[in-house]
Amino acid sequence: MPNLYHVLNDFMVTSFREFSILVAELADYTDFIPLVLLLFIKKRKPEYNYLLANFFIVTVIKIITNVLADKVANNMPLYHLISLVELVFLTLFYTQILKFKRQTTRVLLAAFLVLNVANSIFLQSIYEWNSYAISLNTLLYIYFGLYFFYRVYAKEETTNLFKYPLFYINVGFLVFFASTFFLFAMGAILLSSYGNSFYENTWIIQSISNILKNFVLAYGLVLVIRNYE
Numbered sequence: 001m002p003n004l005y006h007v008l009n010d011f012m013v014t015s016f017r018e019f020s021i022l023v024a025e026l027a028d029y030t031d032f033i034p035l036v037l038l039l040f041i042k043k044r045k046p047e048y049n050y051l052l053a054n055f056f057i058v059t060v061i062k063i064i065t066n067v068l069a070d071k072v073a074n075n076m077p078l079y080h081l082i083s084l085v086e087l088v089f090l091t092l093f094y095t096q097i098l099k100f101k102r103q104t105t106r107v108l109l110a111a112f113l114v115l116n117v118a119n120s121i122f123l124q125s126i127y128e129w130n131s132y133a134i135s136l137n138t139l140l141y142i143y144f145g146l147y148f149f150y151r152v153y154a155k156e157e158t159t160n161l162f163k164y165p166l167f168y169i170n171v172g173f174l175v176f177f178a179s180t181f182f183l184f185a186m187g188a189i190l191l192s193s194y195g196n197s198f199y200e201n202t203w204i205i206q207s208i209s210n211i212l213k214n215f216v217l218a219y220g221l222v223l224v225i226r227n228y229e
Helices: 004-029 030-040 046-070 076-097 100-122 131-154 164-196 198-228
Strands: none
Touching: 004 046, 004 198, 030 046, 030 198, 046 076, 076 100, 076 131, 100 131, 131 164, 164 198
């Protein structure tokens, strides 16, 4: 007769694994929310065109990664590609709203692209989780987010943050990247040490953070749409 503890433990592990997969898939589908809202913005400014390009390309790639995962194929090369796509368009988005000089943007983007490619060639192959590159990029996005808040609060004129679309968009990105930085930074090390148990228990954090990010972004984009009406 099977031990009741082991039966319940196996049931809970299986249920949590299925729940984690469900949340991860739901998180990917919520990427469609900001994507659709961006399409409804009339006379999109450059920063919103960058966001649109980012969400469109990343969403398409994520769909392909899910298909490959269902076929038990290695989809890690696509995550390396996602990192590059996000690096390009999120950097362009932030340097646009932060009013960086073009030369500064080009140098910054070129440097980080070289580091990302070098990581894929010399440190973590395209068939491995590119945690070093993602962590480096995440630090850049966190810097952008914090610097945005500094610029807003340093301005002499009063800004109603509750009606400021970019405030919500920045909050969404900043909370997501700040909350998942540890996962990105330590992912490869902990995954190799603890195996699938780490993946199943912590990847859900990334999924939930992604869902929250997309809904906060969605609210900011709704404000953008209303401003054009």
